Amino acid sequence: MTQKSFKRLDSRDKIFHIILFLIMLWVLFITLFPFLNVLAISFNDSADTARGGVGIFPRVFTLENYTQLARFPAMWTGLYISLARTIIGTALGLFCTSMLAYVISRQDFMFRKAITTMFILTMYVSGGLIPHFMVIRMFGLNNTFWVYIIPTLISAWNLIIIRSFIDSLPYSLQESAFIDGANDLTIFFKIILPLCLPVLMTVALFIAVFQWNSWFDTYLFAPFNESITTLQFELMKILEGAATGGQLGDAGNIQMAHNVSPLSLRMAATVVTMLPMLLAYPFVQRFFVSGMTLGAVKE
């Protein structure tokens, strides 16, 4: 659709668009201000921050908050574990989800209906928190790294997104491969996977964001195991410690850093925790949107 240039609109339309512009500016400000403010404070001198009034730019620039933060081993473990679960969880999750999605896209598969229904129902029914907790313990996953990966291997939502993408591919491609003597595994790896690249990218990002942002599984299954603690969980402890003023292991110690106020450290930790997201966001956000609409159409 072509649109008239702004000058050629009549005056009522002009007023409407000016008001709309102002509303959107306000929306932008509300959305962005917390991010920019936290970023500014994390780079601002701690003593100066205490005077208040730091806006969206640091007044007295310093890296001290970050160098102090780097002295806490828990932050490094957290970073390492969070990266590990994001990478491993995404790779495994993507592999399993796409494989299953291919199988349930096959009209001739004998358990197609049964398995599809089985997964879709999980979107509506769940056993609840405590039975889930017990099952994880029954399998001996608590206090292990794999509690981050295995229980969330496949999500019904991602499964549907990939399946609807495969459904949209012409079946004749598979048919001709069958005639050439390929088996189902070969077809999946050699034909389906390469064609699915765009949707796999989207789902990979969904899983990665989910993995990176998870904190509750640590809280529930490994709260005292410092060797597999995640960055999000460490940040939670720091923030919680700030709220109650209590001493929570490492999180308590973090309040006692030299020359740097707890607030500045908290802000630096917050920035580190969301950094991968913020860096990747501008480049990948279009994949998220396409995935969202793809999944929604099929719902």
Added chain:
Amino acid sequence: MESFKLESLRFFQGKRGKRIYQQRYLLLMSIPFAAWCFAFMYLPLFGWIMAFQNFRLMGRVTLRSFWEAEWIGLANFRELFADERFYTALRNTLGMSFLGITIGFVVPIIFALLINEMRVGLFKRFVQTVSYMPHFISWVVAAGMITFMLATTGPLNSVLIAVGLIDRPIAFLSTGEMFWGIITGSEIWKSTGWNAIIFLAAISGIDLQLYEAAEADGAGRFKKMWHVTLPGISNVIIVILIMNIGWLMNVGFERQMLLGNPAIREWAEVLDVYILRFGIGTGRFSYGTAIGIFRSVVSIMLLLAANGIARKTGRGGVI
């Protein structure tokens, strides 16, 4: 006997056996995941029997520990319905959910309508891109930011004091009565842009001729929004609304856990947090499971009811 053998032989050699053999790779590629799904998604449902037991966690959990636990019938449920803290948690859950599916539902629709009215260009794209951003940070990070923004020495209080609306800072997060509003507001801040995507996609599917026809009939901008755009996306709105009603009891617990504090428990504790603090925190697993069952049953009933109403009005249900 002989005929039975023949039968079973036929079973493996017959049509079905051949099919199993033909689809052996497909089976190999799916059965492990079906087993996984059963173990992690359906096995917990069997854990519901804990609600009728006095289950204690001793060492390793095995299937036998469920078998050996003491059966106490409906005692947990009786205790539950006499528990005042349960009713408080229920009220908070419903209250916050209700605000979420009314205000938290309407705002993304309005936002989508406004975005749709914007002139195509860089600014529109920028606004949209920025609006999804908060969806991708964790609630831990978001709660940290919100706590700071609302702190007594935080930016919001500074601004309110500077413009003279208040004399002394308000302790937002320590005022129980404000908690529901803060939760709803934080949800709107984090998810409006993302939730609007689906409505925008629906709007882009509306036939442009409808707008031209409305224009020919003399409809202005707002008339077109009301008579063309909104009816055009009403199906999507209904579907999302039904799904939200099904989630009414699942208000989520991350926000309440991270933003709430013990001092305002009266307003902040929702069912899930109650289950967590009471069920797992004090080791009363059976009691916690009973609360969980109550919650699941109510939400399934709500979902079915909403779905039924949608069917009756001729819009078609989701299930």
